[in-house]
Amino acid sequence: MSGAAEEALRREYVVGEEIGRGRFGTVRRCYSAATGAAFALKTTPKAALRADPLDLALAEQEPKAHLLASGASRSVVALHAAFEDADAVHLVLDLCAGGDLFSALAARGPLPEPEAARLAAQLADALAGSHRRGVAHRDVKPDNLFFFADDDLRLGDFGSAGWFGDGRPMTGLVGTPYYVAPEVVAGREYTEKVDVWSAGVVLYLMLSGTVPFYGATAAETFEAVLRGNLRFPPRAFSAVSPGAKDLLRRMLCRDPSRRFSADQVLRHPWIVSRGGSAAAVG
CATH class of the missing domain: 1.10.510.10 (Transferase(Phosphotransferase) domain 1)
Incomplete structure (x- = not known):
């Protein structure tokens, strides 16, 4: 992680170990600096997406789409915070410890x-x-x-x-x-x-x-x-x-x-x- 989004993120959350990895990014455990509550942090670097405009567009609209959906049903993984800059998109999500x-x-x-x-x-x-x-x-x-x-x-x-x-x-x-x-x-x-x-x-x-x-x-x-x-x-x-x-x-x-x-x-x-x-x- 790098850039302004990471700096803002680290002011509010303590980033822990990697718990998952997908096609474009990683998922790490993180903790609220204020309360100690545990969350999942999904990080999608944009560099790997720039070869395909569709992939980049989807990554950039993911925070808005997820925020809209997470407020509509408790059966959606809740989005708690989003941090984005030119380098990456970081989403702080429910920690679903029971696996998939x-x-x-x-x-x-x-x-x-x-x-x-x-x-x-x-x-x-x-x-x-x-x-x-x-x-x-x-x-x-x-x-x-x-x-x-x-x-x-x-x-x-x-x-x-x-x-x-x-x-x-x-x-x-x-x-x-x-x-x-x-x-x-x-x-x-x-x-x-x-x-x-x-x-x-x-x-x-x-x-x-x-x-x-x-x-x-x-x-x-x-x-x-x-x-x-x-x-x-x-x-x-x-x-x-x-x-x-x-x-x-x-x-x-x-x-x-x-x-x-x-x-x-x-x-x-x-x-x-x-x-x-x-x-x-x-």
Whole structure:
């Protein structure tokens, strides 16, 4: 870290050890100089982003997008402070010491329906709140879902977020192959419902231990996503209820106009009966 942003940051926080590393930056533990409270510090240097104007633009708009979303649902990782200069963007965030959903699923495999529904409800609440503020996450996946406590899942990493609050359509191939919506792969304009598709893939993974659309390469995975042939293999889904499959069909609907919104996901009977009502979540 260097520059004016680091100087301002270090006046308010004590920076500790590295606890994570992503494609463009690092995450460190940090502590409030005034209270000693622990947080996570995400640092994104801009030098590595300047080769791609889109990557740089996304990094520079991340603080605004994350701030809007973090005030809309307690199921979003809260942004507590942001420091930015010409060299880097530093975000002080909730410290989610429970790890991410990807690691949890890798260790445990498929989840019981009540647990999957509870986590899906929290994710849907995070998305509903973000969407009401005009923010689409655009990279919903287990790696970006963090446990603040044992059963407290929060959506983080708004580094790919898009703004649609003024009615503008979103474009661009943003996201991760297994989880990206077909309209994104097709290169069309799209809406915030791309997040619901991705959340549907996450729910499918939680219930079955596998993803619905995949290939040996990213290109083959994109082809499978475009086909959108949703199946429920008996070996993985024999014990999964009809209600869960119904919700998956509505979230993983190729037609965005017929696909559920995040608010509709929260009102689905399977979520209400097993995962708790929207009011109980957010």
